[in-house]
Amino acid sequence: MDHALPIDALLPDLCKTLRTKGRAVLQAPPGAGKTTRVPLAILADGLTKGRILMLEPRRLAARAAAERMAQTLGEPMGRTVGYRIRGQSKVGPSTRIEVITEGILTRMLQDQPELPGVGVVIFDEFHERSMNADLGLAMCLEVTEALRDDLMLVAMSATLDAAPVAQLMAAPILTSEGRSFDVTEHWLQKPLGKTSTKPRWLETAVADLTLQALDKEPGSALVFLPGEGEIRRTQAILQNQLPKDTHLHALFGAMDFKDQRAAIMPVPSGRKIVLATAIAETSLTIEDIRVVIDAGRSRRSEFDASSGMARLITTRVSRAEATQRAGRAGRVATGACYKLWTKGEDGALPAFPPAEIEASDLTGLALEIAQWGSQPEDMRFLTPPHAGRLAEARAVLKMLGALDANGRITEHGRKLARLPVHPRLGHMVTAGGRNAPLLAAILAERDLLRGSSCDLSLRFEAARDPAAFQRAHGLEPHRGTAARIRDEAKRLARNTLAKGSEDIGVLAALAYPDRIGLRRSGEAPRFVLSGGKGAIMPTGDALAATKLIVATDLDGDPREARIRQAVALSLPDLRDTFADQITWINQCRWSKRENKVIARQEERFGALILDSRIWQDAPAEEVSQAMLEGVRQLGLRPSPPLKRLLSRAALMRASDAEFPNLSTKYLIAHLEDWLMPHLTGITNAAGWKSFNLLPAVQSLLSWDQMQQLDRAVPAHFTTPLGRKVPIEYEGDQPRIALRLQELFGVTTHPTVAETPVQITLLSPAQRPVQVTEDLPGFWASSYSDVRKDMRGRYPRHPWPEDPTKADPTLRAKARK
Numbered sequence: 001m002d003h004a005l006p007i008d009a010l011l012p013d014l015c016k017t018l019r020t021k022g023r024a025v026l027q028a029p030p031g032a033g034k035t036t037r038v039p040l041a042i043l044a045d046g047l048t049k050g051r052i053l054m055l056e057p058r059r060l061a062a063r064a065a066a067e068r069m070a071q072t073l074g075e076p077m078g079r080t081v082g083y084r085i086r087g088q089s090k091v092g093p094s095t096r097i098e099v100i101t102e103g104i105l106t107r108m109l110q111d112q113p114e115l116p117g118v119g120v121v122i123f124d125e126f127h128e129r130s131m132n133a134d135l136g137l138a139m140c141l142e143v144t145e146a147l148r149d150d151l152m153l154v155a156m157s158a159t160l161d162a163a164p165v166a167q168l169m170a171a172p173i174l175t176s177e178g179r180s181f182d183v184t185e186h187w188l189q190k191p192l193g194k195t196s197t198k199p200r201w202l203e204t205a206v207a208d209l210t211l212q213a214l215d216k217e218p219g220s221a222l223v224f225l226p227g228e229g230e231i232r233r234t235q236a237i238l239q240n241q242l243p244k245d246t247h248l249h250a251l252f253g254a255m256d257f258k259d260q261r262a263a264i265m266p267v268p269s270g271r272k273i274v275l276a277t278a279i280a281e282t283s284l285t286i287e288d289i290r291v292v293i294d295a296g297r298s299r300r301s302e303f304d305a306s307s308g309m310a311r312l313i314t315t316r317v318s319r320a321e322a323t324q325r326a327g328r329a330g331r332v333a334t335g336a337c338y339k340l341w342t343k344g345e346d347g348a349l350p351a352f353p354p355a356e357i358e359a360s361d362l363t364g365l366a367l368e369i370a371q372w373g374s375q376p377e378d379m380r381f382l383t384p385p386h387a388g389r390l391a392e393a394r395a396v397l398k399m400l401g402a403l404d405a406n407g408r409i410t411e412h413g414r415k416l417a418r419l420p421v422h423p424r425l426g427h428m429v430t431a432g433g434r435n436a437p438l439l440a441a442i443l444a445e446r447d448l449l450r451g452s453s454c455d456l457s458l459r460f461e462a463a464r465d466p467a468a469f470q471r472a473h474g475l476e477p478h479r480g481t482a483a484r485i486r487d488e489a490k491r492l493a494r495n496t497l498a499k500g501s502e503d504i505g506v507l508a509a510l511a512y513p514d515r516i517g518l519r520r521s522g523e524a525p526r527f528v529l530s531g532g533k534g535a536i537m538p539t540g541d542a543l544a545a546t547k548l549i550v551a552t553d554l555d556g557d558p559r560e561a562r563i564r565q566a567v568a569l570s571l572p573d574l575r576d577t578f579a580d581q582i583t584w585i586n587q588c589r590w591s592k593r594e595n596k597v598i599a600r601q602e603e604r605f606g607a608l609i610l611d612s613r614i615w616q617d618a619p620a621e622e623v624s625q626a627m628l629e630g631v632r633q634l635g636l637r638p639s640p641p642l643k644r645l646l647s648r649a650a651l652m653r654a655s656d657a658e659f660p661n662l663s664t665k666y667l668i669a670h671l672e673d674w675l676m677p678h679l680t681g682i683t684n685a686a687g688w689k690s691f692n693l694l695p696a697v698q699s700l701l702s703w704d705q706m707q708q709l710d711r712a713v714p715a716h717f718t719t720p721l722g723r724k725v726p727i728e729y730e731g732d733q734p735r736i737a738l739r740l741q742e743l744f745g746v747t748t749h750p751t752v753a754e755t756p757v758q759i760t761l762l763s764p765a766q767r768p769v770q771v772t773e774d775l776p777g778f779w780a781s782s783y784s785d786v787r788k789d790m791r792g793r794y795p796r797h798p799w800p801e802d803p804t805k806a807d808p809t810l811r812a813k814a815r816k
Helices: 006-020 034-045 059-073 102-111 131-146 162-169 201-216 228-238 257-264 319-330 363-372 387-399 411-418 423-431 436-444 456-464 466-473 479-493 504-511 571-577 620-634 640-655 664-669 685-690 694-698 703-712 775-780 783-793
Strands: 023-027 051-056 081-085 088-090 097-101 118-123 152-157 173-175 183-188 220-224 246-251 271-276 289-294 297-304 309-316 335-342 516-519 526-529 534-536 548-554 561-568 583-591 596-605 608-614 716-718 724-726 735-739 758-762 768-772
Touching: 006 023, 006 034, 006 152, 006 173, 023 162, 034 051, 034 059, 034 097, 034 118, 034 152, 051 059, 051 102, 059 081, 059 088, 059 097, 059 257, 097 102, 102 131, 102 363, 118 131, 131 152, 131 162, 131 363, 152 162, 162 173, 183 319, 201 220, 201 228, 201 271, 201 289, 201 335, 220 319, 228 246, 228 271, 246 257, 257 271, 289 319, 319 335, 363 387, 363 411, 363 423, 387 423, 411 423, 423 436, 423 504, 436 456, 436 479, 436 504, 456 466, 456 479, 456 504, 456 561, 504 548, 504 561, 504 571, 516 608, 526 548, 571 608, 583 620, 596 620, 620 685, 640 694, 640 703, 724 735, 768 775, 768 783, 775 783
Parallel strands: 023 152, 023 173, 051 097, 051 118, 081 097, 118 152, 183 335, 220 271, 220 289, 246 271, 289 335, 534 561, 735 758
Antiparallel strands: 081 088, 297 309, 516 526, 516 548, 526 534, 548 561, 583 596, 596 608, 716 724, 758 768
16 A cells, blocks of 8 residues: 555554444545545455445546555556446446446446445545435435345545434444644635625635745645636636746536546646636545645535526535645645635634535435335435425426326336436436437536527537537537537437437427426516516527527526526427417406406416417306405495495494494405405496495395494484484594584484584584584583674574574575
8 A cells, every 4th residue: 555644543443343333434534545545445354245335426536536546456447446437437347346426326226226246335525415425325224224234334524524424324433533734724814805896806816815825835736716717717817927837727527537637637847726616625636736725615506496496606615615625735745725714704604515405406306216215204314305395396307297196206207217317308308309318418518608699509509510500600619518518418319219309499398398488578588487487588689589488597586587598489389299288278367457357268388378368258257256356456445425334333343242344354355255246247447436335335234233223323413404414433433514503402412322423513604613522511601602703794694692492494584
């Protein structure tokens, strides 16, 4: 073996633990050597006659780990040590250690749950908490309990919160010493501040910090950035500022392997700088690295269940990720880590990143669980999948025909599970024609025409023949991405024999039946999607005027998602493809915009209205039901007589709780019970405005209740002349207004429900003279003053000295 590493001292204890317990959780900080030492130690100890599987979260890490172990043994790749990643395999009949990516274990378990010929499964870098690793561990735990009690399991990590994993696995925790070499950490003196509105602020700050670190530190540098875009922009800034004999490399997942390999191998002379994503955090030893510059940002996929869309977000790293990154500087010698944040900000970082199962699309997981045959709640997940989001994922699978109505996997679902793509794309591949594999590969990869039109058909053309596309359009597709797309398409083509549609729009619709978009009216390119969400396309895009599209890439905004990629779809193709899902619906509804009931027959696909015509013979009951919604919007608008009735009923109910409730709130809540029978012929706001509500409300009271109300809370006050004056009940007490002379001879003040009626006494000209709640008191006191004033103004009207003995009248004296 090579020079001693910290993990070496722990290997005998690990082998002993596996021999006695069959399981272990291994904590080993960066640089300890766990990835390359542990599988070889288990092999050398003779713990199993079977193969040793070691899972790595990334393809580059899997190949690099296998190559390193093969070199340690002095053997060619594929003899004792081999690897299997998507699309590539280097194993032989004598291979004992296989380094695989995590999805491959899932396929092995689904095909042969007992894992014949496998003795040990090692989950390396388990702290990354990929969904495949979580699922693989849950499945392996079931296998050990039901089929293979001899199967050994190891979970390894540098920054793992080990206790929950150990409890889940019922396994002891083994901890290795610290990293091989010390790393000195440097923070900013003050925060960068709110500079995110400035263009390229992050790249400029990282480039400046990198140049400062290179001036102070020896050796090569590893710079962590969130994504390829930031890497390319930082690369452009640094390109002409670096000292001579400094080699600048990029390292991210969507690169050719030879370029990735160049980034991790030693340079012939001078020093190198590697600008990398999180791909360089774990499992890789990049030669000669002595300095780490950490931008402190990470890019994660976040799934929004309400919109059914995922979006990439850039967030602060966790403390665990920062520890991993700093550890890269101590792999080969003492090193230094320069962080683009202050020491004070360091304490505010989250302890660990979210597990992928907490933030990502669960559709693939739901399909795997259905094929496995267990219930999610019965499986031993370190972080159980969210029940609501899992239900959303199952709904997608049912829409694709991968699950039946009872949630059981169908034969079609089993075919989708075998394909190394999202179930949506797998459905397209199995149901579509010869163009489907290439389109699926395009949709699974990053955009090879970033910054151009949304039109997906351009991507298809560019991926099929990049050179011809460039000649025709003057746009250069990303050649590496195009090559990966064509390679993946060839692999997918081997899994399908379908002879379906070749149309790009139809194929996209098969994958995204819930994202077929119908353009709304108006100038702005806004669309309603068949799943019910809204989406908007950049103004001026080539597809902006298209009536019907399939949105294959959206930014996930829950209010109105921005369309990044889409393709045109013809209405005849939509009708042919989804004939069994398109229905005619008769609908009466209230239109807020038009303020009337709309009765139409609509041809619908999901939330899309493909055709609409007037429903000539809509039943009166359905029209009235729709009008009720208009009433709720427009309000009851009671007339003065109805207002009096409602006020009287409220006063009555205050003294008699058994009396019917005629409050506005109650009436609105129970429109169907009392108003519906009276709405025949009323279909719009104008008709409702002229509608007499009084009889409808009165229908809520029986004849006896109306008599009871008239006796206790009368609608009118009858004057001594027999005239009926309406009593107003709004406010604190009942009120009437009438001419003073009409009350001559009245010596008792009128009351309602033992409450004095407030009387506004009017002059002969109908102007208020006095307001009283004590008519006898008015006659005895204030009347004389009123009489003096009024006699002069209205000499032809009677003003007796004693009004209590005078006859009521509304007449004036005859002219002489």
